[in-house]
Amino acid sequence: MAADIDNDIETLDRTLTSIEAVLDVPSMRAEIAKLGEEVAAPDLWDDQANAQRVTSRLSRLQAEVEKVTKLRQRLDDLSVLVELAQEESDSATLAEASGEYKVLRDDLEVLEIRTLLNGEYDERDAVVSIRSGAGGVDAADFAEMLLRMYLRWAERHGYAVKILDTSYAEEAGLKSVTFEVSAPFAYGTLSVEGGTHRLVRISPFDNQGRRQTSFAAVEVIPLIESTDHIDVPESDIRVDVFRSSGPGGQSVNTTDSAVRITHLPTGLVVSMQDEKSQIQNRAAALRVLQSRLLLLKKQEEDAKKKELAGDVKASWGDQMRSYVLNPYQMVKDLRTEYEVGNPDAVFDGDIDGFLDAGIRWRRQAEQAAS
Incomplete structure (x- = not known):
């Protein structure tokens, strides 16, 4: 010994x-x-x-x-x-x-x-968006389950989270949600969560108790900083204002304080309703739009580099993780092959193993491409 x-x-x-x-x-x-x-x-x-x-x-x-x-x-x-x-x-x-x-x-x-987190924006705070996909009400419910998973993960680590925008589904769950995570290397850590997540379970919304497969998309972008200089001319955006709403369409307030900004050249749309005033929501929405434009610019640069480098075998698949609750219990990342047999723990925020495996996988993919 x-x-x-x-x-x-x-x-x-x-x-x-x-x-x-x-x-x-x-x-x-x-x-x-x-x-x-x-x-x-x-x-x-x-x-x-x-x-x-x-x-x-x-x-x-x-x-x-x-x-x-x-x-x-x-x-x-x-x-x-x-x-x-x-x-x-x-x-x-x-x-x-x-x-x-x-x-x-x-x-x-x-x-x-x-x-391993040495990318250009890895140190930044992260802006995470979750959107329900195919699967109807189950997909909306799945989006809300993923939101809770990330919130519990942040809580476990003592990281600050701020909900920026929420769009509730009619029956249950969420159509979409955007939130900000403030922590050292939040973007570098959470960026490996980007992609399509898949849930397989007996639907609690199906009175015949049938198994349902549903999907949700997760997007992670770095938070813009004042030194990034991403200019967005007023002529390139359309700003719409509307009344903030909560679950079931109930009004949160009686003024048109929520803001939707559309970036005309790219078609990117950002909505914000968390803040109390229209001015605050406009500033917050513009900040997220700038973050998305920053990431888009980097993706375009990376695409040019990949084109010059030729075909790269290692790439992120569209469907990156499966959460199976029936007929067996397992959560498996399809890129890294990392899996656990306790979905309840995963949905309660125990995702560090998936994050670590994803970060290592990404580094290996980058090395293979260089």
């Missing part, structure tokens, strides 16, 4: 050393020092947008460096603990070291996933 844990610690040390190299901790420390000087400047808050960007970046970098530093210290402490246990032939201390090794291994695996 002692020899095994020595080998295990050596493996952890190689993993952590690789993570430290990928993150480039010395560069992160240098940037922290530079940002610290900017934060100390007396005129920092003269430009509030820049001040928020600087302080947010500083906070995230400090948290990342602290995390890596603590992991290195814990690994060093574990080595000392094992050495002490071996010298004194202390089985109890060796068992304690074995337990700490397992916890440290899991924590390193989480950080290793973080090193």
Whole structure:
């Protein structure tokens, strides 16, 4: 057992050393020092947008460096603990070291996933949209189940979520919903959820108890920042206002505060009704529209690169995950082959395994394409 844990610690040390190299901790420390000087400047808050960007970046970098530093210290402490246990032939201390090794291994695996999130927008907050697809009322109900799944996932991690727009279905569930997730690397993490989700179950809305297959589409885009400079001329948009509504068509308020913006050149449509005033909803809708245009621009650039690179075998399928509740219980990602046999836990927000597998799959696909 002692020899095994020595080998295990050596493996952890190689993993952590690789993570430290990928993150480039010395560069992160240098940037922290530079940002610290900017934060100390007396005129920092003269430009509030820049001040928020600087302080947010500083906070995230400090948290990342602290995390890596603590992991290195814990690994060093574990080595000392094992050495002490071996010298004194202390089985109890060796068992304690074995337990700490397992916890440290899991924590390193989480950080290793973080090193794979190095895309241009991966650090951003995310805007997630869910739309019911084929399947009638079951699809609308499925869309609401997916919303709860993501909200519970965010709650488990302590991430802030803001519902931006909701369109309720007539009988049950949702036609569509858009929400914002504020967390470090929210976009990079959740972007692997984009695609068509499929649910198979005995329909609770079918009085004959027949099995029903329904679909919902998930879209994930990075949140726009003031430094992105995505210009949207007034002549390129049409703005419609309407009255916000809730379930069953009941009016939420009695003024035309909800806003729908149509981007005429692309046909993109964004609706917003969460805010209290028309002005606030218009600003929020324009921000989401800019985010979608930003992603569209990047997709067009990526498409040109793929065209130059030739045919790439690895690609995201349209139907990316199946949730089967009958005749057996299973949730399976069709791209990564990752699966679990407990759909209830998944719908309650336990999706980290799917996210990690998706991030690793995407990296492998990118490497295969390069």
